[in-house]
Amino acid sequence: MSSKVIDAPRSNSAETPKYKRNKSSHSSFEMVAWLFMRVSGVVLVVLIFGHLFVNLMLGDGIHAIDFGFVAGKWSSPFWQIWDLAMLWLAMLHGTNGVRTIINDYAERNGTRMTLKTVLYIASAVIIVLGTLVIFTFDPCPAGAVIDLPSFCPVP
Amino acid sequence: MWSWVGHRITGVVIFVFLLVHVLDTSLVRVSPEAYTAVIGAYKNPIMGLGEAALVAAIVFHAFNGLRIIAIDFWKKGPKYQRQMLWTVLIAWVVVMVPFLIRHLTIVFSNFFGGH
Ligand code: HEM
Numbered sequence: 309m310s311s312k313v314i315d316a317p318r319s320n321s322a323e324t325p326k327y328k329r330n331k332s333s334h335s336s337f338e339m340v341a342w343l344f345m346r347v348s349g350v351v352l353v354v355l356i357f358g359h360l361f362v363n364l365m366l367g368d369g370i371h372a373i374d375f376g377f378v379a380g381k382w383s384s385p386f387w388q389i390w391d392l393a394m395l396w397l398a399m400l401h402g403t404n405g406v407r408t409i410i411n412d413y414a415e416r417n418g419t420r421m422t423l424k425t426v427l428y429i430a431s432a433v434i435i436v437l438g439t440l441v442i443f444t445f446d447p448c449p450a451g452a453v454i455d456l457p458s459f460c461p462v463p
Numbered sequence: 464m465w466s467w468v469g470h471r472i473t474g475v476v477i478f479v480f481l482l483v484h485v486l487d488t489s490l491v492r493v494s495p496e497a498y499t500a501v502i503g504a505y506k507n508p509i510m511g512l513g514e515a516a517l518v519a520a521i522v523f524h525a526f527n528g529l530r531i532i533a534i535d536f537w538k539k540g541p542k543y544q545r546q547m548l549w550t551v552l553i554a555w556v557v558v559m560v561p562f563l564i565r566h567l568t569i570v571f572s573n574f575f576g577g578h
Contacts, residue, residue: 369569375495402478438485
């Protein structure tokens with residue numbers, strides 16, 4: 309037996325002298341994305357379980373959901389921020405997850421690029437739309453008559 | 464292996480639903496009538512079963528996601544990954560049973576019980 313020490317995988321060894329894994333020009337995007345999946349996952353457990361519990365379990369559950377229900381929630385900054393954080397984290401987490409899946413299965417370069425372009429456009433549209441809706445929402449729209457929250461002035 | 468397949472499939476299913484769910488919620492910006500009409504579709508029994516399946520997928524993805532995180536960051540995670548998979552499945556049943564009883568009661572009693 310030789311007493312040769314085995315280098316760590318892909319380190320700059322005699323066998324692979326050109327492989328420099330500590331080069332600072334190397335992008336850390338994939339590592340940040342990997343970490344983001346885990347951090348956002350933990351936060352999403354709290355946000356999504358809270359969302360499902362309040363909307364489906366409390367009161368009359370899904371039966372109670374109408375325009376007035378949403379208006380009542382979004383008249384409070386607490387639920388605006390909650391839903392905004394949930395929207396951004398879930399969309400970024402889901403988009404990055406689907407990006408991984410596309411990279412895994414779409415083997416032709418063109419297919420991969422096309423699918424990812426569609427993915428990014430769809431995600432951007434949904435994130436912008438959702439954010440605008442949360443912040444430009446009017447709980448008592450002029451002319452509306454049904455399902456208004458109780459705090460709206462009587463027409 | 465199967466937990467990984469399950470995690471992938473539930474991840475994509477939840478993502479597709481989320482795209483639709485942001486669109487339907489955006490109708491609050493159109494008019495109360497438009498929102499209430501579309502959300503009414505979520506209240507019939509067929510959709511109620513779909514929502515149950517969706518929550519089942521989210522709860523599995525969430526618990527198995529926490530297991531993946533534990534495998535990656537906890538020193539003994541890889542050693543206990545199999546026990547943690549059982550924990551995930553048991554926790555999934557423990558959460559889903561009360562959820563299903565409550566949600567399906569609301570959906571079915573309101574649909575057949577009047578209004
Ligand atoms: C409820 C809390 C959640 C937790 C704890 C969680 C956790 C995780 C973790 C740890 C991964 C693995 C990432 C990796 O292997 O690098 C992952 C992947 C993924 N997640 Fe989630 N996630 C959650 C919610 C969501 C939501 C709401 C969506 C959809 C919008 C989603 C979609 C995905 C997708 C598509 C993948 C990629 C699956 C794959 O590459 O095999 N997740 N999730």
